[in-house]
Amino acid sequence: MKIFVYSHMDDETEYFEKFKKKYNVDMILTHKAPTIETAELAKGFDCISIITTPINALLIKKFNEIGVKFISTRTIGYDHIDVKKARELGISVGNVTYSPRSVADYTVMMILMVTRKLKAIMQNSSVQDYSLKGIQGRELHNLTVGVIGTGRIGKTVIKNLKGFECNIIAYDVHEAEEVKAYAKYVKLDELIKNSDVITIHAPGKVENYHIINKNSISKMKDGVFIINTARGALINTYDLIDALEKGKIAGAALDVIENETGLYYNDLKCEVLKNRELAVLKSYPNVIITPHTAFYTDQAVSDMVENSILSCIAFSEGKENPWKL
Incomplete structure (x- = not known):
């Protein structure tokens, strides 16, 4: 053939x-x-x-x-x-x-980086600012992590997180028996309200479009962290930026973003970035952006x-x- x-x-x-x-x-x-x-x-x-x-x-x-x-x-x-x-x-x-471990391992890395404010620490260190102001992090064992989507990748993320002794709750339309040994399944609304960290592993289907939006963000805890290594369209970027600027969301780690086609996997360092929201998010000290490389x-x-x-x-x-x- x-x-x-x-x-x-x-x-x-x-x-x-x-x-x-x-x-x-x-x-x-x-x-x-x-x-x-x-x-x-x-x-x-x-x-x-x-x-x-x-x-x-x-x-x-x-x-x-x-x-x-x-x-x-x-x-x-x-x-x-x-x-x-x-x-x-x-x-x-x-x-x-x-291999689901590629994205799953990367996701846990992103969770640790954003909850420990590693971007700000590295930016400060690059200009020899070794002070502690603004870089106090949080420990995972004190947090509730909500996992949206428990397919092959979400399931592996949950298994990885269990070693950090954090409380894990999960949501999926199709519940997996294997997951129940590590996490408690809850309704999506309950996960949104009770999670300190929300990591998304849902497919980019029409019904999941902007699953994170102004309405769902309003129900979240103050100081929540958002992780997305799935699909950019799962998050309304405008609403995310608004919540970050208001302090509702304490930090975000995004390997994907809306309208990334034509940007990621290209060398654009001498060009104007044709995605204002991406440019804005890149400027925030509490937002980690990577170019859709979790799988790599x-x-x-x-x-x-x-x-x-x-x-x-x-x-x-x-x-x-x-x-x-």
Whole structure:
């Protein structure tokens, strides 16, 4: 079988070579992203592999015209793909899974960094300000951590946090028995009201859009910390900024943000940042911003490449495909 791979990154090369041989597949790799102009490159291929480039209805239609039958995104999230249009045209779509420890470990790091005010400490230290003013942190064992979403990543976060002896409460539409050994499931409203730290691990579905907003923030404890390593659209950025400026939220650690497409994974140091909210948040001493890198480990990249290939193989051979949406 043949797979056309878009947005191939140099850090993926060794894994594409490894799994190309292991699974005996033909692949063409390009650094180019999938666009109307580059769509023709995939002519003659049933399967394409992409990352986070938006695949809108127009591009879906173009891929359909040249015979593409399956789109595999090397990501867990798939909100960058017009899945509805793909289904209308008979194109199947799949995502991938990868090591949940990548994001889970990063999340715990972010929780520790924001509750211990590490950004302010590092900024002060860089100018040789070694005073203690404004950098007193909090200890996790004294806090209640609310975990929104207990899928593979949220579940792993909870297991990691148990070692810090903090009180853990969780919310998910589908409760997992395994989680109940470590955390107490509560209603979302109860989690919002009772958590000192809220970490989000929900999918970027329409029903979760702006799950953190002015209304939910108003119910939170004063001095709450917000962590988001899931999807930017889960938080209303304007409302977050307002709450940070009013002191309602004591700090935030964000690996994702609304309207990050076209910004993250690019070198923009000499350009005006085309996202005012991101620019504002970056200026706050109590807000940690990272460029959607929580997933980025050697194991995760290997898993993303391998599972995208396996998903394409399963589709082509008509076998059960755990990643097909």
